Amino acid sequence: MLAPLPPCVTTGFVAAGDDGGVKWRWQLTLVALVAALLSVVCLVPAVVALLSLPLTVLWVGIPLLIGSTWVGRRLANAYRYGAGLVLGRPVPRPYRTEDQHRGFFVVVRGLLTDEATWRDLLWAGVNATAGLALTALPLVFLALAAAALALPFADLLPLSLPLPASTDDAAWWELALAGLVMAVGLLVAWWYATPHLVRTWAAMVDAMLGPSRTAVLSSRVAALTTSRADSVDSAAQEIRRIERDLHDGVQVRLVSLGMTIGLAEELVASKPDRARQMLAEAQRSVTDTLQDLRRLVHGIHPPVLADRGLVGAVRSLALDLPLDLEVRTSGFGGDESVRLPAPVEACAYFVISEALANIVKHSGADRGEILLELEPGILHGVVRDEGRGGAKVDGGSGLSGMQRRLAAFDGTLTVTSPPGGPTIVTMEVPCEPLSPRTTPSSEPD
Amino acid sequence: MRALVAEDHAILRAGLIQLLEAHDIEVVEAVADEPSLVRALERPDIDVAILDVRLPPTGTDEGLRAAVQARRRRPGLPILVLSQYVEQLYARELLASEEGAVGYLLKDRVTNVQQFISSVRQVAAGGTVMDPEVVNQLLRRRGARLAALTPREREVLEHMAHGRSNAAIGDAMSITEKAVGKHIANIFAKLDLPASDDDNRRVLAVLAYLQR
Numbered sequence: 013m014l015a016p017l018p019p020c021v022t023t024g025f026v027a028a029g030d031d032g033g034v035k036w037r038w039q040l041t042l043v044a045l046v047a048a049l050l051s052v053v054c055l056v057p058a059v060v061a062l063l064s065l066p067l068t069v070l071w072v073g074i075p076l077l078i079g080s081t082w083v084g085r086r087l088a089n090a091y092r093y094g095a096g097l098v099l100g101r102p103v104p105r106p107y108r109t110e111d112q113h114r115g116f117f118v119v120v121r122g123l124l125t126d127e128a129t130w131r132d133l134l135w136a137g138v139n140a141t142a143g144l145a146l147t148a149l150p151l152v153f154l155a156l157a158a159a160a161l162a163l164p165f166a167d168l169l170p171l172s173l174p175l176p177a178s179t180d181d182a183a184w185w186e187l188a189l190a191g192l193v194m195a196v197g198l199l200v201a202w203w204y205a206t207p208h209l210v211r212t213w214a215a216m217v218d219a220m221l222g223p224s225r226t227a228v229l230s231s232r233v234a235a236l237t238t239s240r241a242d243s244v245d246s247a248a249q250e251i252r253r254i255e256r257d258l259h260d261g262v263q264v265r266l267v268s269l270g271m272t273i274g275l276a277e278e279l280v281a282s283k284p285d286r287a288r289q290m291l292a293e294a295q296r297s298v299t300d301t302l303q304d305l306r307r308l309v310h311g312i313h314p315p316v317l318a319d320r321g322l323v324g325a326v327r328s329l330a331l332d333l334p335l336d337l338e339v340r341t342s343g344f345g346g347d348e349s350v351r352l353p354a355p356v357e358a359c360a361y362f363v364i365s366e367a368l369a370n371i372v373k374h375s376g377a378d379r380g381e382i383l384l385e386l387e388p389g390i391l392h393g394v395v396r397d398e399g400r401g402g403a404k405v406d407g408g409s410g411l412s413g414m415q416r417r418l419a420a421f422d423g424t425l426t427v428t429s430p431p432g433g434p435t436i437v438t439m440e441v442p443c444e445p446l447s448p449r450t451t452p453s454s455e456p457d
Numbered sequence: 458m459r460a461l462v463a464e465d466h467a468i469l470r471a472g473l474i475q476l477l478e479a480h481d482i483e484v485v486e487a488v489a490d491e492p493s494l495v496r497a498l499e500r501p502d503i504d505v506a507i508l509d510v511r512l513p514p515t516g517t518d519e520g521l522r523a524a525v526q527a528r529r530r531r532p533g534l535p536i537l538v539l540s541q542y543v544e545q546l547y548a549r550e551l552l553a554s555e556e557g558a559v560g561y562l563l564k565d566r567v568t569n570v571q572q573f574i575s576s577v578r579q580v581a582a583g584g585t586v587m588d589p590e591v592v593n594q595l596l597r598r599r600g601a602r603l604a605a606l607t608p609r610e611r612e613v614l615e616h617m618a619h620g621r622s623n624a625a626i627g628d629a630m631s632i633t634e635k636a637v638g639k640h641i642a643n644i645f646a647k648l649d650l651p652a653s654d655d656d657n658r659r660v661l662a663v664l665a666y667l668q669r
Contacts, residue, residue: 295568295569298565298568299565299568302563302564302565303565306541306542309541309542310542315511315541315542315544316542316544316546316547318517319510319511319517319518320517320518320546324546327546328544328545328546328547331544331545331546331549331598331668332545332594332598333598334597334598334600378601
């Protein structure tokens with residue numbers, strides 16, 4: 013059996029929920045403590061970096077700038093990690109990835125032109141003020157609460173009165189009570205304020221230290237450019253293949269068919285037996301041509317996919333292969349009639365078909381499992397076998413082609429296949445289902 | 458014999474009607490879309506319905522759905538489904554009702570007129586006819602299970618799965634009908650299937666075994 017799909021991975025303890033109790037608040041307070049302590053430390057590399065800027069003219073500034081930026085980035089990463097814990101999702105690092113083995117000058121130019129360097133410096137300033145205020149408040153509440161509890165003792169000590177003697181004193185009890193009330197009030201304030209304060213702080217870290225909107229958009233543009241180029245490429249290749257198949261297959265057969273019929277026509281009077289023989293041949297040729305056409309159509313868009321959608325087509329595929337395949341689905345409605353956008357259906361179908369073909373060709377397994385799971389906004393597909401493993405997604409393999417195909421839909425393909433198996437191919441594609449029984453338009457038979 | 462034809466391409470519809478009427482099969486109604494097919498399948502006077510899987514309005518699998526529904530209302534209503542392609546899934550759905558009187562053929566088979574007409578008559582008489590493509594796929598997929606059979610027995614099994622009678626198998630393999638019967642008895646014993654003299658029940662048993 014397949015293990016159930018892992019739940020969405022969360023990195024933070026906030027995943028425990030907003031109703032998290034004492035432990036959760038202590039964790040938040042701990043993050044706040046570390047952040048508050050580090051906020052002052054952060055100023056050091058920032059100031060050094062700023063000072064080293066004019067010094068770069070004299071060579072001494074260059075190592076200073078590189079060193080201080082290096083330290084500053086590590087500190088900023090610590091903040092990203094802490095904020096990630098609070099937010100329950102990682103705060104991405106926006107730094108440009110640098111090539112190794114480059115000259116000092118190139119490195120410095122890279123640092124200076126990286127937007128993230130300047131945002132880090134700005135952050136150091138904000139962090140030492142607003143950041144410090146936000147993270148220090150929970151600590152202040154706790155510290156004051158502790159002080160309030162200690163109030164009677166603290167009040168008595170400077171007066172040099174012996175402690176045991178004063179225990180009966182009514183004024184001392186009043187003071188102790190007042191201290192207790194204050195401590196409770198401060199603890200309540202800590203209880204309610206801490207989540208808001210620390211979350212605001214984390215949101216600030218995310219906004220200032222996460223990739224800027226421009227950076228997010230430009231990396232998205234880069235990804236889209238690649239996937240578009242791949243799609244255009246593979247579409248062009250596909251059209252070439254179809255053209256070749258029609259040209260070299262169907263067309264040639266039809267020409268020869270025409271010739272056979274023409275010959276038969278000539279022979280029908282003189283050699284009727286020979287003519288009949290040729291007509292029988294022509295008929296066989298028609299059957300073969302139709303077979304070719306069917307194969308071609310199936311490769312472009314399997315008819316059963318148009319008829320029944322992804323689940324039906326995958327079930328049909330499973331029936332065709334020389335494997336014992338268990339198909340499990342969820343989220344496709346009771347009669348599995350929920351349809352997805354046609355391009356996504358086709359893409360998912362061909363990915364699963366490729367994964368199954370790999371089982372047949374390489375795994376040595378005689379059985380496998382397919383899981384199709386439609387969750388709001390995302391389609392998961394898992395193909396698993398208990399074969400010999402060792403499958404790789406590399407350059408020329410069919411799987412890497414599928415990866416590119418999926419990329420056009422922002423989908424991903426991962427393969428885990430340790431030697432000795434099992435091989436698990438996992439596909440994820442963002443998609444929204446169409447309304448039930450909306451069948452995409454297709455040519456009638 | 459009276460037939461109902463459902464086919465949306467006018468040329469093919471006309472061709473089918475011509476073909477059937479040339480062989481003394483009267484086409485009482487010819488329809489071109491799903492709603493008229495559903496209505497026509499209610500006619501009490503049809504001996505066999507010959508229909509295309511894909512029909513308007515959506516041009517997907519209306520024909521097949523209409524066939525499966527009609528047979529739910531009228532068990533044993535002889536239906537021969539024609540398609541541009543064969544799918545095991547559809548074969549399975551058609552065979553699910555277990556009454557026989559069902560056929561599933563590639564449209565190409567129409568070109569072999571004699572065999573096509575004999576398939577129509579077989580379905581009308583309550584037989585089961587599966588396209589060689591369906592059977593071959595099943596045999597490929599289930600090859601390992603049939604390891605115990607001799608090549609001769611495999612051949613008989615294949616013919617049987619196509620829906621041929623003992624006599625037809627004997628003709629095709631140039632052996633006596635008695636020899637065919639012996640092979641069949643051996644096959645059923647080796648595959649541990651319940652023996653039966655009824656041709657149709659035998660075909661269904663073999664197909665069910667291969668689909669398992």
